[in-house]
Amino acid sequence: MKKRIKKTYICKDIKDYTIDETILTDYHPKVGDVGIFEIIKIGKHKTVEDEDKRNARIIACDLMMAAFGNRYATAQFEGYVPDKCNEELHILGAGGIVGVVHSMHYNYIDIGPTTIRLVGLVKDNWGNVMNTKLNQQSNIASFTGAAAAETKVILSVGSSMDSGKTTSAAYMVNGLKNAGYKVAYIKLTGTAYTKDCDFNYDLGADITADFSDFGFPSTYLCEESELLDLYESLLQKVITIRPDYTVMEIADGLYQRETIMLLTNPRFKETVHSVIFSAGDSLAAINGSNNLTSWGLTPFVLSGLFTASPLLINEVKSNTMLPVLNIEELSANGVEILHKFENKGNLLKAL
Incomplete structure (x- = not known):
């Protein structure tokens, strides 16, 4: 990938990685799994917080590094890690949390979430998908x-x-x-x-x-x-x-x-x-x-x-x-x- 990847805040400690674009169809993501995502359509989130805590503007076709997660926000989105990643995905939180929206506050019905797609999984030197939680488990x-x-x-x-x-x-x-x-x-x-x-x-x-x-x-x-x-x-x-x-x-x-x-x-x-x-x-x-x-x-x-x-x-x-x-x-x-x-x-x- 030659395009610049905007690393979101939750992925700030992810270093020394490779990008695997080959196993997206059958992969079952877990909370904290890190991927590279392409912005498809701008909705609620027009910016993401990057690794330097700067609100980075995003537009269609941008690439970002983010992590799968769940969200409970009564004034915004309810969303979950999907069973598979070969479907339409959404930005759930500006800090770099992605998943699939299940429900949303009425204020966002007409706007909808920012939609994205997974283009690659972030892996370590041993071929394992990197995970923000596992990265800090010790x-x-x-x-x-x-x-x-x-x-x-x-x-x-x-x-x-x-x-x-x-x-x-x-x-x-x-x-x-x-x-x-x-x-x-x-x-x-x-x-x-x-x-x-x-x-x-x-x-x-x-x-x-x-x-x-x-x-x-x-x-x-x-x-x-x-x-x-x-x-x-x-x-x-x-x-x-x-x-x-x-x-x-x-x-x-x-x-x-x-x-x-x-x-x-x-x-x-x-x-x-x-x-x-x-x-x-x-x-x-x-x-x-x-x-x-x-x-x-x-x-x-x-x-x-x-x-x-x-x-x-x-x-x-x-x-x-x-x-x-x-x-x-x-x-x-x-x-x-x-x-x-x-x-x-x-x-x-x-x-």
């Missing part, structure tokens, strides 16, 4: 909970996709940093794209990490044990700087498969220091915080998109005793609220 640690004991893990969870949890995390990071703490940010679940890590770094995080650092195109349909090992591995990566606090975001809403799997796991919950809950409206804020409380993860603060509306804030405050902060207040007063929560917890332990 760096994955088994879950023990020990890494979480080296920092205080603040969860940022939300009622749904686009409920404001990344923004809440970033402004809490900012507040902690302004208070003189060393702070890490982790995105544990989601679909590979660096925007959330970059945002939290811009607002003060000393170090950031996410699941794609260990080769995961996404975490959708991962096993529970796999998620726990990934959690341990990401914590081990960030505690090298000895952060006082680690703000960790979990993607999507409380009822999403991986989210509820983690939030109801006793071993995982034991490692959590505190919780920020973000919601899009008052009903979601109240019901979501009640759900979290029933799981033993009562939030120390409520935030998210609903805090843009004074009326919604009043509705929430009329139905809960939990503190409600908008993003500016999270930065300015979030640490004070957190310390009150910590002191209350210490008092209960003493009693």
